[in-house]
Amino acid sequence: MFRSGHLSGGVHPKSHKNTDAFSTIHLDDFKEIHIPMSMHIGPPCTPVVMVGDQVKVGQLIGEANDPMAVPIHSSVSGLVTAIRKEVTSDGHSVEVIQIESDGLYAPDESIAPPTVTDKESFLKALRDSGLVGLGGAGFPTHRKLRIPTGKKVECLLINAAECEPYITTDFRQCAEHPDEIIAGISLVLKYLGIPQAIIGIEDNKPLAEKLLRDALAKTEQAMRLKLAISVKLLKTIYPQGAEKLLIHALTGREVPTGGLPIDVGVLVINVSTVRFIAKYLKTGMPLVRKHLTLDGSGIKKPCNVNVPIGSMIPDVIAHAGGQAAEAGKIIMGSSMMGVAIDRLDMPIIKQNNMILVFDKHEADLPAESPCIRCGRCVKACPMHLFPFELDDGARRKNIEQLKDHHVLDCIECGCCAYVCPAKRYLVQNIRAGKGSVRT
Ligand code: SF4
Ligand code: SF4
Numbered sequence: 290m291f292r293s294g295h296l297s298g299g300v301h302p303k304s305h306k307n308t309d310a311f312s313t314i315h316l317d318d319f320k321e322i323h324i325p326m327s328m329h330i331g332p333p334c335t336p337v338v339m340v341g342d343q344v345k346v347g348q349l350i351g352e353a354n355d356p357m358a359v360p361i362h363s364s365v366s367g368l369v370t371a372i373r374k375e376v377t378s379d380g381h382s383v384e385v386i387q388i389e390s391d392g393l394y395a396p397d398e399s400i401a402p403p404t405v406t407d408k409e410s411f412l413k414a415l416r417d418s419g420l421v422g423l424g425g426a427g428f429p430t431h432r433k434l435r436i437p438t439g440k441k442v443e444c445l446l447i448n449a450a451e452c453e454p455y456i457t458t459d460f461r462q463c464a465e466h467p468d469e470i471i472a473g474i475s476l477v478l479k480y481l482g483i484p485q486a487i488i489g490i491e492d493n494k495p496l497a498e499k500l501l502r503d504a505l506a507k508t509e510q511a512m513r514l515k516l517a518i519s520v521k522l523l524k525t526i527y528p529q530g531a532e533k534l535l536i537h538a539l540t541g542r543e544v545p546t547g548g549l550p551i552d553v554g555v556l557v558i559n560v561s562t563v564r565f566i567a568k569y570l571k572t573g574m575p576l577v578r579k580h581l582t583l584d585g586s587g588i589k590k591p592c593n594v595n596v597p598i599g600s601m602i603p604d605v606i607a608h609a610g611g612q613a614a615e616a617g618k619i620i621m622g623s624s625m626m627g628v629a630i631d632r633l634d635m636p637i638i639k640q641n642n643m644i645l646v647f648d649k650h651e652a653d654l655p656a657e658s659p660c661i662r663c664g665r666c667v668k669a670c671p672m673h674l675f676p677f678e679l680d681d682g683a684r685r686k687n688i689e690q691l692k693d694h695h696v697l698d699c700i701e702c703g704c705c706a707y708v709c710p711a712k713r714y715l716v717q718n719i720r721a722g723k724g725s726v727r728t
Pocket of ligand 2: 659660661662663664665666667676677680705708709710711712713
């Protein structure tokens, strides 16, 4: 039996869930696709096609040569027109396979549901599918779900919190595919031998909660058995969905510094990721499309889209209604934790789950002023850190100070910067401080 914990710290930014009521738009009208050979945290894949080759949807085009890498597949059918190095939104220069789409989306002949009979064949199937965590971290799912020898998982936690402003992709998955989510959870429990699962969802998403509960009841009725899956509501507060905080909120357990969820007997997986697992085991179509939210004052029609991986961002925005204003600031990911990029002409990769485009007016960064030791950042920090000390240590490159104040425990949530009246660039400095401690 797990008890619930409560998040101390955290903030209540305006939710801006402008797109939650609109169905996901499926976009296919792309003439050219650029698929990078690195869309995971491990080393890049090696291209296995050449310029001039014809490819089909789901065909392997990049081979993974490392346990932390996953294979890459074509998201369109068409002609390979170039293979060259390009910079992607995560800042890396990698080989990119350029494909001219024939618009037919013909599936590769090899596409068929994988044969899965046990844990090893299940994990192999996940690897072959090219799946990385769809929450945005790019961690290969087959590695995340490999339970080390000697460790035991008592509970699978499904992260459907989606606590960050603007983003609604997970909410739309819950609204549009609740049955596949329940099916995906059941498959993970079955093949990994985990006794129970808890879906954690914030209490500002009653529709998603209802649909998931209905889907669970429907599945139980069809199977004539009670599944060990429950839905738990979480308080709406940012960053409720951060992994360590979610674990505490749903189980009362605390992951130790430097530890992993498995150290406290749990695994956490994103809700869209489990939905993909169910779909893949049924169809055998690898991860070739991505759901993402488009929003911000620079976007004419904020929406959720489902696009081929490798679609160029300007094409996606144009097909979804276009820009409302010249971009002053572009963020890949959320407004609190995302990364600002300086140009739009990059491809959509597996890790992208939101693009925010703000006009010049909203992009203005307020000037920093000296810290007034008000302590608001300390109160807001969900990891119980002293952000002003970390900021000071990072600016003065004082490694001891950074270590003494546990800089590596920072989850870069941005709560401290959000509340700081002096508008200190806390997260950027703390991030740099973490880098100095690691080197
Ligand atoms: S110090 Fe890190 S964990 Fe704490 S509020 Fe700031 S960004 Fe979040
Ligand atoms: S909130 Fe800002 S001004 Fe206040 S203590 Fe923290 S860093 Fe200093």
